[in-house]
Amino acid sequence: MSATSDTQTGSTDSELNVLVAALGLTANNRYVKDLGALADKAESAIQSIAGMNGRRVDNVVLRGNYALEQELEERMDEDALPDVQYESIDFRMLLDDEPETYDNGSKEISGVRLTAEEKAENNDGDVAEFGDDASMAAIVAASDPDQETVDEMIEALDTVDDDFDADEDEFVIHEWREVEYEDGSTGIEAFSDFDLRIREHRDAIPMGEVEDATDDDFDPERTVLTQQRINRAKAKAKAKTDERLYNEWHDTVTVDAAVFLHDGSDRGMAALENARGQNDWAKYPSQCEGTVLELSANQDDDAIVDWERYLLETGDLDADELTDEQVEMLQELHTDEDLDYMGVDVETASTESPEQQPGAGNGVQPASAD
Numbered sequence: 001m002s003a004t005s006d007t008q009t010g011s012t013d014s015e016l017n018v019l020v021a022a023l024g025l026t027a028n029n030r031y032v033k034d035l036g037a038l039a040d041k042a043e044s045a046i047q048s049i050a051g052m053n054g055r056r057v058d059n060v061v062l063r064g065n066y067a068l069e070q071e072l073e074e075r076m077d078e079d080a081l082p083d084v085q086y087e088s089i090d091f092r093m094l095l096d097d098e099p100e101t102y103d104n105g106s107k108e109i110s111g112v113r114l115t116a117e118e119k120a121e122n123n124d125g126d127v128a129e130f131g132d133d134a135s136m137a138a139i140v141a142a143s144d145p146d147q148e149t150v151d152e153m154i155e156a157l158d159t160v161d162d163d164f165d166a167d168e169d170e171f172v173i174h175e176w177r178e179v180e181y182e183d184g185s186t187g188i189e190a191f192s193d194f195d196l197r198i199r200e201h202r203d204a205i206p207m208g209e210v211e212d213a214t215d216d217d218f219d220p221e222r223t224v225l226t227q228q229r230i231n232r233a234k235a236k237a238k239a240k241t242d243e244r245l246y247n248e249w250h251d252t253v254t255v256d257a258a259v260f261l262h263d264g265s266d267r268g269m270a271a272l273e274n275a276r277g278q279n280d281w282a283k284y285p286s287q288c289e290g291t292v293l294e295l296s297a298n299q300d301d302d303a304i305v306d307w308e309r310y311l312l313e314t315g316d317l318d319a320d321e322l323t324d325e326q327v328e329m330l331q332e333l334h335t336d337e338d339l340d341y342m343g344v345d346v347e348t349a350s351t352e353s354p355e356q357q358p359g360a361g362n363g364v365q366p367a368s369a370d
Contacts, residue, residue, distance in 0.1 A: 015058040018049055018082075019245055019255040019288070020072070022064035023268030025305050026261045026297050029067040033306040033333055038261065038297055039071040041304075045259040045293050046082070052291055057082045059253050063241055064268075087245060087252060091237035092202040095136050095229060102283050109281060112232045116220070131220030133229060136205060137174035137194035142223040143206035145173075156200035157193055164193065235270065239281035242274040246286040257290040263305050264298030306333070312342040319343040 020042050025031040032038055050057045060082045062069035073084040099111035099118065111118065119130040134142075145153075150171070158166035174192045181187065195201050206225065211218060213226045244250035258275050262268060272294065273279065277287030297304040308326050311317035319342065322330075327344060336346040 016050070016053055016055055016257070017059040017061065017253050017255045018046055018057050019061050019063065019242075019258040020046070020068075020261070021242075021258065021268075021271050022062070022068055022261050023271055024263035024265055025267065025307075025310060026068075026263050027064035027268060029065055031306045031310045032065070032067075032304060033309075034304045035067055035071055037302065037304050038065075038068060039075065041261060041295050041297060042068065042072060042259060043075065045261075045295055048293065049257045049259070049291050053257075056080075059255075060084045061245060061253055061255055062086045063088060063238070063245075085253070087241055089237040089241050090199075090202065091230070091233040092205055093196050094233045094236050094240075095205070095225075096196055097233070097236065100283075107283075109283065110232070112229060112236055114229075114232075129220070131222075133226075134223045135174065135190065135192070135194075136196060136225075137190070137192035138223050139225050140194060140201075140204050140206065141174040143204075143209060145204050145206075149204050152200045153194075153198075153204055156198050157195065160198060161195075236281045238268075238271065239274055239279050242271060243279055243282045243286060246275070246288055255288065257292065258288045259293045259295065261295050261297055264296045309334070309338075309342060312344070319345070 021027075022038075026038060029035065046057055046060060060072060060076070062072065062084065063086070066086055066088075069084060069086040076082055076084050094112050097112040099114075100109045101107065102109075113133040113135070114122075115132045116127050116130040119125070120127040123130075150173075153173075154166050154171045157164050157171070164171075172191060172193050174190065174194060176188050177191045178186055179189050209224065210227055210230060211222075211224045213220070213228050218226075244252050245255045248254040260269075260271055260275075270280075272292070274285070275288040275292050277285050279285035296302075308317070308322065308330055312319060319327075322344070330339060330342065330344050331346070334342075339346045
């Protein structure tokens with residue numbers, strides 16, 4: 001059940017609100033083979049928190065796995081059960097964020113877009129080994145988007161920016177222009193109509209051309225988006241989401257308790273530090289004031305995480321190393337296209353494609369874990 005309007009302005013003394021955050025591989029439904037079992041764990045934890053507090057839970061806020069939110073919303077679609085909603089920040093909005101200093105410059109929040117000097121300092125390396133991160137406008141321009149994408153960007157900008165007229169103004173994704181300053185000197189500055197606050201502009205980001213800065217053939221001088229920059233943006237987006245759920249001053253449901261579902265590894269466990277008020281991405285971090293539960297989806301009797309798929313797609317396991325039982329399991333769960341991507345034999349798979357799970361593979365590049 002979706003949250004009603006009276007739950008959108010923070011928690012009240014009469015409400016009990018719970019955050020359920022899926023971490024690690026449980027956050028990526030591509031690697032969840034039993035969504036129902038994962039939802040069972042979440043539902044049991046919510047009931048435990050209700051029991052500890054001696055009252056019903058009013059609102060459940062999901063972070064990390066939208067398919068899990070949909071499953072719980074369907075299960076709790078009754079007036080007597082909690083309202084369920086999903087909370088997130090699009091990490092792409094943060095890809096240009098630079099470091100912030102505060103408290104008179106004595107403290108700093110790390111940036112997402114970094115200079116070569118900052119990368120060298122973070123990695124104990126030589127500045128010559130790194131390059132400055134280009135603006136996302138420059139990266140989009142360098143990707144040479146097709147005309148349909150450009151037209152969508154123009155239309156969206158025309159709708160939200162009163163100073164831009166699509167019929168009269170030239171739309172520029174990114175270019176360098178010579179400018180004259182008040183003292184008569186001239187210089188070169190970047191000019192751009194690109195705006196990460198606009199969804200259609202974010203959609204133009206070339207996510208299919210992401211490169212890994214640790215690869216031997218990576219050129220730090222190229223105008224490209226790196227996986228490392230994406231990882232920083234995702235970490236900041238999750239941390240900022242947590243902060244606004246713990247801090248009652250934000251215009252969202254304020255949670256009183258938290259449940260963290262994880263895959264048994266340390267992926268995404270920064271969320272636990274956020275709940276303790278140790279959020280490195282917040283200037284003055286808040287904390288979860290109530291119960292915090294941590295649940296593994298990788299216990300002995302669990303068959304929730306699709307480890308075989310994950311290890312095959314990350315190259316940590318070869319299809320030749322699979323047992324016959326593992327091959328049969330994968331063939332039952334996944335389409336021929338997905339099996340082919342994993343390198344698994346599709347010859348003996350059923351001629352009927354298995355039912356596609358929400359968020360499961362569809363031939364696209366696998367997303368990274370939390």
